[in-house]
Amino acid sequence: MTTTKTGHDGISWMLSDTLAMAGRNLRRQFRQPEQVVFALVSPIMFVLLFRYVFGGAINGLQGINYVNYLIPGIAVQTVLFSAGVTGFALADDLQKGFIYRLRSLPMSRSAVFGGRVVADTLTNAFGLLVLIATGFAVGFRPANPVGLILAALLLLLFALAVSLGYALIGMAVRSPEAVNAATFPIIFPLTFASSAFVPVQTMPSWLQGFATHQPVSVVINAARSLILSDSATAEQRDQLLGGAGTSSLVLQSLLWTIGIGVVFGIFCTRKFRNLT
Numbered sequence: 001m002t003t004t005k006t007g008h009d010g011i012s013w014m015l016s017d018t019l020a021m022a023g024r025n026l027r028r029q030f031r032q033p034e035q036v037v038f039a040l041v042s043p044i045m046f047v048l049l050f051r052y053v054f055g056g057a058i059n060g061l062q063g064i065n066y067v068n069y070l071i072p073g074i075a076v077q078t079v080l081f082s083a084g085v086t087g088f089a090l091a092d093d094l095q096k097g098f099i100y101r102l103r104s105l106p107m108s109r110s111a112v113f114g115g116r117v118v119a120d121t122l123t124n125a126f127g128l129l130v131l132i133a134t135g136f137a138v139g140f141r142p143a144n145p146v147g148l149i150l151a152a153l154l155l156l157l158f159a160l161a162v163s164l165g166y167a168l169i170g171m172a173v174r175s176p177e178a179v180n181a182a183t184f185p186i187i188f189p190l191t192f193a194s195s196a197f198v199p200v201q202t203m204p205s206w207l208q209g210f211a212t213h214q215p216v217s218v219v220i221n222a223a224r225s226l227i228l229s230d231s232a233t234a235e236q237r238d239q240l241l242g243g244a245g246t247s248s249l250v251l252q253s254l255l256w257t258i259g260i261g262v263v264f265g266i267f268c269t270r271k272f273r274n275l276t
Contacts, residue, residue, distance in 0.1 A: 014108040021115020022122075025089065029123065039085075039123075043078040043131045047071070050197060051138045058198055064228060068142070071135040072151065072223040073196030076216060078131055079124050079159035080187055086113070086120045087166030087179040094174045113167040113268050117160055124159045128152055147226035154226070154253060158219050161261035164268050171271045190216045195224075215256040222246075222253035 047070070055066045090113060093099050102112055132140070132152075142148040169182050193207060194200075194217040200208050211217055225246040 014111060014114075017108040017111030018114040018118060021111050022118040023115075025116055025119035026122065028089075029119070039082060040127060040130050042081070043074055043127065044134050046074050046077065047131065047134050047138060050074070054197075065139070065141070067135065067139045068228060069224065070197065071132070071140045072227060073194075073220050074135075075128060075131055075152075075155055075223065076158070076220045077191050077196055078127055079155050080162060080191060080216070082124050082127055083120060083159050083163040084166050084179070084183055084187070085123070086116050086163040087168075087170030087183065088176045089120075090116055090167055090170035091174055091176045091179050094171065095176070110269055110272070112272060113164070113171075116167060117163045120163050121156055121160050125152075125156055128155065142227045144227060147228075151223035151226040154219065154223055154250070154257075158215075158253070158257045158260075161257045161264070164261055164264035168264050168268050168271055171268070190214060195220050215253075215260065218249065218256055219253045222249035225249050 050070050051067055055070070058066050058069075090099070099112060108114075132148075166179070166183065170179050173179055173182055193203075193211050194214060195211065196216070200211045200217065203211055
């Protein structure tokens with residue numbers, strides 16, 4: 001006899017399954033400590049590289065300390081690349097047949113990639129803490145501690161939305177190697193053709209429009225504006241961040257994040273239901 005979960009029972013069933021899958025994914029990661037270590041070393045190396053090698057050559061910062069400008073950009077880059085674990089792991093589970101075994105169980109279907117996203121979001125939170133600690137060690141000094149917390153939450157929400165995009169790619173290509181090949185040409189230009197490392201105003205005029213309004217730049221500038229509030233005049237800060245105020249940037253970043261999450265969440269659910 002088949003039982004149907006509805007209403008509050010269905011929601012609690014979905015949440016319970018999602019947490020169970022998240023626990024399984026976290027345990028799996030901790031059993032591969034070398035993967036965790038390498039994932040943490042990469043953003044630290046980027047901070048040191050840009051802080052001490054390229055930092056002295058960056059212009060157009062309107063009197064703002066470069067390390068304070070840099071850390072939000074490195075943070076968004078970190079969550080973008082770390083979110084890729086979602087796609088890699090789902091593709092690996094598909095390749096090994098684990099997903100198909102799960103589909104034979106009486107469990108919520110959305111819990112499979114939902115648990116993956118929750119686990120990777122927690123991993124991203126730990127990575128952000130390590131990155132911020134590294135930033136403090138090299139001179140990062142946020143003007144607004146509350147703004148720093150809000151910026152971190154904004155970045156984690158963006159990472160969660162992007163993880164759903166990686167999940168869709170992972171279920172579509174079904175090979176960890178193919179996930180990397182499919183996502184790198186998308187993530188790389190979005191990261192480096194953005195305001196992550198240099199002000200958009202220093203880029204060629206034909207690139208500035210794209211670099212200013214694409215989602216990675218919008219999220220970076222929103223986080224940066226929250227962190228830099230009180231560290232420069234409003235005019236300096238707004239000019240550096242594309243002429244928009246903090247509230248406008250935060251609203252734009254939330255709209256991008258929600259839009260990405262909703263679209264990819266719907267496609268992920270449909271893709272998982274159609275797996276054969």
